[in-house]
Amino acid sequence: MIHISGLADESKKISIWRKQTRKDLIDLRLQASARDRRIWSRQIGQFLNHLLPNPEGQVLGFCWPYQGEPNVLSVVHRWIERGGVAALPVVVQQQAPMVFRPWHPASPMTTGVYGIPIPIDETQVHPDVLLIPLTGFDKFGFRLGYGGGFFDRTVVSLDPRPRMIGVGFELSRLASINPQPHDQPMNLIVTESGIFNP
Numbered sequence: 001m002i003h004i005s006g007l008a009d010e011s012k013k014i015s016i017w018r019k020q021t022r023k024d025l026i027d028l029r030l031q032a033s034a035r036d037r038r039i040w041s042r043q044i045g046q047f048l049n050h051l052l053p054n055p056e057g058q059v060l061g062f063c064w065p066y067q068g069e070p071n072v073l074s075v076v077h078r079w080i081e082r083g084g085v086a087a088l089p090v091v092v093q094q095q096a097p098m099v100f101r102p103w104h105p106a107s108p109m110t111t112g113v114y115g116i117p118i119p120i121d122e123t124q125v126h127p128d129v130l131l132i133p134l135t136g137f138d139k140f141g142f143r144l145g146y147g148g149g150f151f152d153r154t155v156v157s158l159d160p161r162p163r164m165i166g167v168g169f170e171l172s173r174l175a176s177i178n179p180q181p182h183d184q185p186m187n188l189i190v191t192e193s194g195i196f197n198p
Helices: 004-031 034-051 073-081 150-157
Strands: 059-061 085-090 099-103 109-111 117-119 129-133 163-167 188-191 194-196
Touching: 034 073, 034 163, 034 188, 034 194, 059 099, 073 085, 085 117, 085 150, 099 117, 129 150
Parallel strands: 059 085, 059 129, 129 163, 163 188
Antiparallel strands: 085 099, 109 117, 188 194
């Protein structure tokens, strides 16, 4: 027989482990040289350019690089040049799904949650493909984010659900992130080492 208190203790242990692991992985990423991160981001960009289809007016959701994450702006620029639409996620309310606002290099910007740039234009679009940053990830496609649950809440609210591509560095790979019921697995993961299908 499983006791509720035992489940609560296990859940608390996992929560503590994830919080510490998240911090350790961000520190590890920031300890990598800016040069290495640029090289890795370029390699990731090459894989993404190979992977992403002809845009044909589709919307690509991406995240502004934050705390040493892979920089995929070159991929986004190429997507726009080929006729696609790019969009950035915006937190409009805590504990609620994010919305996506169209972005291009000339977009007027302001500062959103965590000091991340967001478009001023409040027009909303529905992403067909999402490039989602990975603080940590495992071979099953589960992602460790920053702990706010923004992407998990957002993805389940979108219909149709976009194709989710997790983007991160190999140093973020874990045996398991200890996924919880709310965690949404990626369709694909791309690192500087290649494209991985969970």
